[in-house]
Amino acid sequence: xxxxxxxxxxxxxxxxxxxxxxxxxxxxxxxxxxxxxxxxxxxxxxxxxxxxxxxxxxxxxxxxxxxxxxxxxxxxxxxxxxxxxxxxxxxxxxxxxxxxxxxxxxxxxxxxxxxxxxxxxxxxxxxxxxxxxxxxxxxxxxxxxxxxxxxxxxxxxxxxxxxxxxxxxxxxxxxxxxxxxxxxxxxxxxxxxxxxxxxxxxxxxxxxxxxxxxxxxxxxxxxxxxxxxxxxxxxxxxxxxxxxxxxxxxxxxxxxxxxxxxxxxxxxxxxxxxxxxxxxxxxxxxxxxxxxxxxxxxxxxxxxxxxxxxxxxxxxxxxxxxxxxxxxxxxxxxxxxxxxxxxxxxxxxxxxxxxxxxxxxxxxxxxxxxxxxxxxxxxxxxxxxxxxxxxxxxxxxxxxxxxxxxxxxxxxxxxxxxxxxxxxxxxxxxxxxxxxxxxxxxxxxxxxxxxxxxxxxxxxxxxxxxxxxxxxxxxxxxxxxxxxxxxxxxxxxxxxxxxxxxxxxxxxxxxxxxxxxxxxxxxxxxxxxxxxxxxxxxxxxxxxxxxxxxxxxxxxxxxxxxxxxxxxxxxxxxxxxxxxxxxxxxxx
Amino acid sequence: xxxxxxxxxxxxxxxxxxxxxxxxxxxxxxxxxxxxxxxxxxxxxxxxxxxxxxxxxxxxxxxxxxxxxxxxxxxxxxxxxxxxxxxxxxxxxxxxxxxxxxxxxxxxxxxxxxxxxxxxxxxxxxxxxxxxxxxxxxxxxxxxxxxxxxxxxxxxxxxxxxxxxxxxxxxxxxxxxxxxxxxxxxxxxxxxxxxxxxxxxxxxxxxxxxxxxxxxxxxxxxxxxxxxxxxxxxxxxx
Ligand SMILES: Cc1cc2nc3c(=O)[nH]c(=O)nc-3n(C[C@H](O)[C@H](O)[C@H](O)COP(=O)(O)O)c2cc1C
Ligand code: SF4
Ligand code: SF4
Ligand code: FES
Numbered sequence: 001x002x003x004x005x006x007x008x009x010x011x012x013x014x015x016x017x018x019x020x021x022x023x024x025x026x027x028x029x030x031x032x033x034x035x036x037x038x039x040x041x042x043x044x045x046x047x048x049x050x051x052x053x054x055x056x057x058x059x060x061x062x063x064x065x066x067x068x069x070x071x072x073x074x075x076x077x078x079x080x081x082x083x084x085x086x087x088x089x090x091x092x093x094x095x096x097x098x099x100x101x102x103x104x105x106x107x108x109x110x111x112x113x114x115x116x117x118x119x120x121x122x123x124x125x126x127x128x129x130x131x132x133x134x135x136x137x138x139x140x141x142x143x144x145x146x147x148x149x150x151x152x153x154x155x156x157x158x159x160x161x162x163x164x165x166x167x168x169x170x171x172x173x174x175x176x177x178x179x180x181x182x183x184x185x186x187x188x189x190x191x192x193x194x195x196x197x198x199x200x201x202x203x204x205x206x207x208x209x210x211x212x213x214x215x216x217x218x219x220x221x222x223x224x225x226x227x228x229x230x231x232x233x234x235x236x237x238x239x240x241x242x243x244x245x246x247x248x249x250x251x252x253x254x255x256x257x258x259x260x261x262x263x264x265x266x267x268x269x270x271x272x273x274x275x276x277x278x279x280x281x282x283x284x285x286x287x288x289x290x291x292x293x294x295x296x297x298x299x300x301x302x303x304x305x306x307x308x309x310x311x312x313x314x315x316x317x318x319x320x321x322x323x324x325x326x327x328x329x330x331x332x333x334x335x336x337x338x339x340x341x342x343x344x345x346x347x348x349x350x351x352x353x354x355x356x357x358x359x360x361x362x363x364x365x366x367x368x369x370x371x372x373x374x375x376x377x378x379x380x381x382x383x384x385x386x387x388x389x390x391x392x393x394x395x396x397x398x399x400x401x402x403x404x405x406x407x408x409x410x411x412x413x414x415x416x417x418x419x420x421x422x423x424x425x426x427x428x429x430x431x432x433x434x435x436x437x438x439x440x441x442x443x444x445x446x447x448x449x450x451x452x453x454x455x456x457x458x459x460x461x462x463x464x465x466x467x468x469x470x471x472x473x474x475x476x477x478x479x480x481x482x483x484x485x486x487x488x489x490x491x492x493x494x495x496x497x498x499x500x501x502x503x504x505x506x507x508x509x510x511x512x513x514x515x516x517x518x519x520x521x522x523x524x525x526x527x528x529x530x531x532x533x534x535x536x537x538x539x540x541x542x543x544x545x546x547x548x549x550x551x552x553x554x555x556x557x558x559x560x561x562x563x564x565x566x567x568x569x570x571x572x573x574x575x576x577x578x579x580x581x582x583x584x585x586x587x588x
Numbered sequence: 589x590x591x592x593x594x595x596x597x598x599x600x601x602x603x604x605x606x607x608x609x610x611x612x613x614x615x616x617x618x619x620x621x622x623x624x625x626x627x628x629x630x631x632x633x634x635x636x637x638x639x640x641x642x643x644x645x646x647x648x649x650x651x652x653x654x655x656x657x658x659x660x661x662x663x664x665x666x667x668x669x670x671x672x673x674x675x676x677x678x679x680x681x682x683x684x685x686x687x688x689x690x691x692x693x694x695x696x697x698x699x700x701x702x703x704x705x706x707x708x709x710x711x712x713x714x715x716x717x718x719x720x721x722x723x724x725x726x727x728x729x730x731x732x733x734x735x736x737x738x739x740x741x742x743x744x745x746x747x748x749x750x751x752x753x754x755x756x757x758x759x760x761x762x763x764x765x766x767x768x769x770x771x772x773x774x775x776x777x778x779x780x781x782x783x784x785x786x787x788x789x790x791x792x793x794x795x796x797x798x799x800x801x802x803x804x805x806x807x808x809x810x811x812x813x814x815x816x817x818x819x820x821x822x823x824x825x826x
């Protein structure tokens with residue numbers, strides 16, 4: 001272990017002995033050692049002058065950090081709902097067979113581990129998986145033995161035919177996917193005062209694309225005016241809501257537009273540093289993004305005196321995450337950026353008052369910042385002319401599930417669900433999940449409603465359920481997602497989500513009564529109203545929205561009895577009966 | 589009126605608070621009890637339990653973290669909110685394993701006392717039976733994680749008061765656990781029975797050895813008066 005201690009010292013030095021960089025330190029060591037054992041945790045703590053328990057607290061939080069040795073290659077099979085709809089479970093069985101191990105296990109030679117992962121941002125080409133950091137898509141059971149063989153032959157996974165990521169950009173629009181010359185928006189910005197930039201943003205009436213829909217100009221204004229020694233701009237590229245992959249397409253297709261927007265924001269806020277928090281699942285995008293940043297530095301679009309504007313200094317650092325949906329929540333993201341577990345903070349204070357390093361911070365979604373760049377280029381009025389009164393501009397939708405043309409669509413706000421379904425080839429849909437698991441399950445009677453902040457808001461995820469889907473089973477899988485991803489800080493979400501999954505399972509197993517449904521609804525309401533952050537506050541939505549829109553589906557599964565005990569006595573005794581060869585006397 | 593005074597309304601009663609106070613502190617000072625579990629007056633707030641949730645201008649918020657400001661209208665003691673609080677307490681009872689009648693914290697336990705105060709009769713929720721470990725490695729202090737409500741009091745006390753950082757958390761979601769600054773157990777840490785951390789546990793999870801059951805039934809903290817009575821007593825209500 002002495003060798004490892006030397007490595008730990010070296011890595012800790014590389015990051016300037018900065019506790020705030022614990023994420024990077026842990027990532028670097030994990031990449032070299034394959035896991036972070038108690039010994040390594042102790043060494044890191046010593047090197048950083050921290051307590052072992054503090055390092056463990058952080059490391060044990062993230063799905064990508066293992067404290068036990070894993071295989072040299074980890075295969076993460078995405079088991080999100082859209083993936084299961086396209087046969088992810090069969091693919092998982094095929095990998096188990098090809099490797100002779102179960103999901104969650106490692107081959108005896110220590111070469112390969114297979115495990116499940118929540119949405120990895122490839123739902124339009126499902127089922128997908130990450131092999132190490134490399135994505136593979138459109139998998140079939142027949143691919144499993146081929147991929148395993150390639151790994152055993154030591155082939156480079158990136159060269160396999162399955163390692164192809166399609167853009168599936170079905171409908172480019174005028175805001176995000178129109179061409180833009182580098183520097184145009186930045187020059188438009190620096191020709192004005194920062195306050196005037198914010199005023200232009202205000203004209204556009206742009207609202208945040210990450211989910212909450214907060215007016216971007218107002219956020220920037222609050223941040224600019226808040227007291228602090230420094231200001232920070234953070235771009236939220238955690239994109240974890242199952243069924244969302246539009247930020248991936250932006251990061252692949254037009255990262256320059258995003259960096260342009262970040263730089264404009266930096267100017268408006270008076271920030272010197274911008275941070276891009278990139279979800280760990282998108283590590284494969286990093287080399288290209290770094291190249292684009294280097295190019296922009298070379299062109300004088302980042303760094304000192306940007307576009308020759310005296311005193312306008314701004315640069316961007318990319319921080320990789322490590323597998324935690326909650327880190328998309330802005331205050332959890334900030335905690336993670338500071339090298340801690342991704343537990344949200346209580347508000348107030350808001351990030352614009354006290355954010356990263358306790359300084360005023362604006363957290364904005366990838367798409368929002370792209371819109372901002374375009375607003376500076378084309379003007380706020382141009383932008384506000386699109387969409388609806390309360391939802392201006394266009395929205396990127398990531399469409400997956402039972403439809404003919406899954407992929408990314410840039411559409412003006414206000415489009416009805418019906419129109420959208422026509423466009424994506426899903427006229428026969430039984431239901432549509434707007435906004436992912438944390439959003440709403442919309443029934444055909446509501447297909448006339450529109451995608452907009454005032455009606456059906458979405459961060460981008462649209463999952464279509466065809467006529468044959470077991471809708472409630474999909475809802476159960478959504479709840480499981482929240483059980484896995486709850487940060488565990490607060491009781492209603494930590495405990496409540498697990499209780500909901502048990503209650504729903506009882507009903508779906510055909511052992512529920514009307515009283516069970518009522519009881520479940522009460523718990524769902526407690527989780528919704530009492531939870532600390534947006535994750536818990538929306539985690540019961542799959543249940544609450546289907547109870548509202550599809551009560552008949554529950555009704556059909558209920559027993560007529562008044563009461564059925566939470567556990568099945570006969571099933572519990574089955575093993576004992578088999579061993580003893582006796583049957584208990586049960587009142588029935 | 590001094591600059592630092594702000595007026596807020598709790599359940600229709602106008603009270604004066606001091607800027608910088610949280611809603612919970614302001615209510616305490618005014619003799620109005622807001623149920624709470626993870627909060628401890630000597631420690632910074634943690635925001636874990638959400639039992640102290642009130643409605644602030646109609647929106648739910650944790651009163652132990654929410655700063656007062658002029659004109660806030662707060663709902664606290666309503667049937668609706670108390671029912672939600674009761675359900676949170678129930679959740680903790682089914683998450684852990686709380687054998688109150690034989691627990692040495694019985695009668696002094698804040699979780700149990702909240703169950704009584706909020707009218708919890710029997711848990712209606714399914715038991716979760718999560719697996720959690722005991723730690724008896726320390727000569728004077730004992731951890732029975734089955735009774736841990738993850739309130740974080742010991743974590744904050746060890747950090748802020750004892751300056752030892754001997755406790756922390758581990759894992760996430762329903763697998764979240766109390767963790768100690770050692771490889772094998774509490775016995776290897778710098779914790780002592782005199783530490784603040786060893787004094788603040790609201791339940792029977794983190795307890796000092798050889799002092800249990802010292803107070804006879806009937807004379808324990810919550811045997812005769814409900815939890816919160818000590819706050820309500822401060823000001824006789826009209
Ligand atoms: C559980 C949870 C996950 C979230 N995930 C994301 C995400 O992946 N990307 C994102 O931009 N916002 C996400 N948000 C919203 C952010 O908290 C925040 O509102 C947003 O980044 C602000 O940017 P905007 O104003 O540009 O929308 C999430 C919120 C919650 C509660
Ligand atoms: S609601 Fe869930 S994710 Fe948010 S703080 Fe509570 S436990 Fe964590
Ligand atoms: S041991 Fe006690 S004080 Fe510490 S987190 Fe658990 S319940 Fe709270
Ligand atoms: S007392 Fe406020 S959240 Fe626990």
